[in-house]
Amino acid sequence: MMEKTILKSSFPQWIKSLQSFKVFIPKRENFGWELSSNNQILEIASDYTYPVVPPKKLIFPQEEIFFEFEQNPDNGIELKEVLPEESPQVIFGVRPCDGRAVEAMDLVFGGSFEDLYYWRRRRQTTLVGLACHQPPSENCFCLSVEGSPYSEDGLDILLTDLGDRYFVKALTEKGEKLLSEAPSLFKEITPKDREEKERVHLEAQGKIKRHLNGARELPEKIKAIFDSNFWDEESSNCLRCGICTYLCPTCHCFDINDETKSLAPLRGRRIRTWDTCQFPDFTMHSSGHNPRPDRASRLRQRLAHKFLYFILLYDRFQCVGCGRCISLCPVGIDIIEVLTRARNHGK
Amino acid sequence: MKPETKLNQSNPFLPEPARIVRAYNLTQDVRFFQVRLVDMEKALSFRYRPGQFAMISVLGAGEAPFSISSTPSRPGLLEFCIRKVGTVTNALFRLRENSLIGLRGPYGNGFPIEAMEGKDVLIVVGGLGAAPLRSVLLYCLDNRDQFGRVIVLYGAKRPAEMIFREEYFDLKKRVDLECHLAVDADDTGTWTENIGVVTTLFPKVKDINPANTYALVCGPPVMYKFVIKELVKLNIPKHQILMTLERRMKCGVGKCGHCAIDYIYTCLDGPVFTYWDVLHMRELI
Numbered sequence: 001m002m003e004k005t006i007l008k009s010s011f012p013q014w015i016k017s018l019q020s021f022k023v024f025i026p027k028r029e030n031f032g033w034e035l036s037s038n039n040q041i042l043e044i045a046s047d048y049t050y051p052v053v054p055p056k057k058l059i060f061p062q063e064e065i066f067f068e069f070e071q072n073p074d075n076g077i078e079l080k081e082v083l084p085e086e087s088p089q090v091i092f093g094v095r096p097c098d099g100r101a102v103e104a105m106d107l108v109f110g111g112s113f114e115d116l117y118y119w120r121r122r123r124q125t126t127l128v129g130l131a132c133h134q135p136p137s138e139n140c141f142c143l144s145v146e147g148s149p150y151s152e153d154g155l156d157i158l159l160t161d162l163g164d165r166y167f168v169k170a171l172t173e174k175g176e177k178l179l180s181e182a183p184s185l186f187k188e189i190t191p192k193d194r195e196e197k198e199r200v201h202l203e204a205q206g207k208i209k210r211h212l213n214g215a216r217e218l219p220e221k222i223k224a225i226f227d228s229n230f231w232d233e234e235s236s237n238c239l240r241c242g243i244c245t246y247l248c249p250t251c252h253c254f255d256i257n258d259e260t261k262s263l264a265p266l267r268g269r270r271i272r273t274w275d276t277c278q279f280p281d282f283t284m285h286s287s288g289h290n291p292r293p294d295r296a297s298r299l300r301q302r303l304a305h306k307f308l309y310f311i312l313l314y315d316r317f318q319c320v321g322c323g324r325c326i327s328l329c330p331v332g333i334d335i336i337e338v339l340t341r342a343r344n345h346g347k
Numbered sequence: 348m349k350p351e352t353k354l355n356q357s358n359p360f361l362p363e364p365a366r367i368v369r370a371y372n373l374t375q376d377v378r379f380f381q382v383r384l385v386d387m388e389k390a391l392s393f394r395y396r397p398g399q400f401a402m403i404s405v406l407g408a409g410e411a412p413f414s415i416s417s418t419p420s421r422p423g424l425l426e427f428c429i430r431k432v433g434t435v436t437n438a439l440f441r442l443r444e445n446s447l448i449g450l451r452g453p454y455g456n457g458f459p460i461e462a463m464e465g466k467d468v469l470i471v472v473g474g475l476g477a478a479p480l481r482s483v484l485l486y487c488l489d490n491r492d493q494f495g496r497v498i499v500l501y502g503a504k505r506p507a508e509m510i511f512r513e514e515y516f517d518l519k520k521r522v523d524l525e526c527h528l529a530v531d532a533d534d535t536g537t538w539t540e541n542i543g544v545v546t547t548l549f550p551k552v553k554d555i556n557p558a559n560t561y562a563l564v565c566g567p568p569v570m571y572k573f574v575i576k577e578l579v580k581l582n583i584p585k586h587q588i589l590m591t592l593e594r595r596m597k598c599g600v601g602k603c604g605h606c607a608i609d610y611i612y613t614c615l616d617g618p619v620f621t622y623w624d625v626l627h628m629r630e631l632i
Binding site: 066067069076077079081108109111112113115116117226227252253254255256257258260263266268270272275277282283284285286287289291292297301305308309310312313 | 357358359360361362364404406407408409410411430432433436447449567568593594595597598600601602603604605607608609610615629630631632
């Protein structure tokens, strides 16, 4: 672990020094912030909140080619494995919630079988976090799910904005390597830097408005009300658009399909794409039987996965409290409210 | 049983080329496929357990999971009974013998063969449930001395929909096996066996030693509740009532989330579950 500071005026030089990396920095778009590799941008804007699409898309892209296939003249079929390129990337402006989300996703794509495509990208990715001064969204509730505006989990570096400079904490070897690309830009920290950083962190914590109380009681509660009509009431507005899961930084479900470019000779590719448990056909058998046939069972699946099943598997929530699903839901389904009502159900 | 071997360990999403060596219809919409991995060495060394499944690819159409109907006691060829219902199966039905497909696996837990050794085996089949249970049935027959009584109860809608009908009529002639067949309705006028759902066959099963019996069940979702009731009546312990269940699956390796039920993944922890599991995990069937 290494702690330094860097002046904001030196920041562009640091970015420029990262020649061997593809660098992603938040960029303002008309729909919100986006992690962009447009290398014109050399600083993190002071009014940056968080990206609409979380950084998961740079490790687990919305569309990933597994392999290409082509029929050859003697009628055999050739498969060409398509693995992610060898191209180290650095992502700046990763909010602590999104860093924790990557850590949660590592658990899913690791385990008894390591997903080659995911880990190719993951190992080449350096996550440079940025502690939150202000909650990036009015719906932030990271404190309630064991996170914080300055959590280091999953990150390689954590930056804290101290006005004219950043407090830089390198958390991993990958992070230290990034500092070593331009060592002269980084200064030794003073006790004042540390003090100021602590103050910023504490203040940020106090600015979070929304809370989900008693989240650790939810696993038992969800089990208890599993079969109740609670879920029908809560899900009745759901449009099944799937935005809550597509833009969730921890949701990892995917589909695998073939895309055909030509039928004779056969030529195409197999791709993995994001999928969501909120779509009715997610669990539909080819026979027509659907074990999760309605909105109620699908909302329950989403919340139970995050606040019950994931805890049973990994002893942590599969929710980092970023609030995206709340802000983006077109019909106002609010995970904090739903879970709070769940906790109070039958009381 | 030898441990299973997985194809393409480093990147299981890559299917291994396989050839359809034989294909013929079992019923109007169920077709039997005999498949061999093109790589002879892999074909001979491919190990699986009865009850496991494989992902079959028809390039261009996609990929889907199918339970393996052959037995590991007859290595070399893999067999599948496939109903024409979706994109992949429609494409499969268009393929002729000698066509190439892709195969990856084997996946899932399979039946606990080691624990079943020395025990009586009661197999209860409904319709296409015969596909996965054929594997374990043939395994028991190939290793007949390792098991106690072997009893098969098989119900289908109509005689024409009973897959491997002739094979089962032949089995009825064996003295080391009890085989009882039923159809919901006989539209041929020539059906000599029971008429009624599969549970009507239970009275024919005499003198079960429940503690020493493993019951293996596979059929349409609606069937389980009625069959389990009969098995419980026979006092077969809950952890010895095994069901192989169906689930939509995409990856086969516990990542894609489609087959997630409760905190488990059907593709890793199933598709074989005990009645005990079913009682504790909702949405399983």
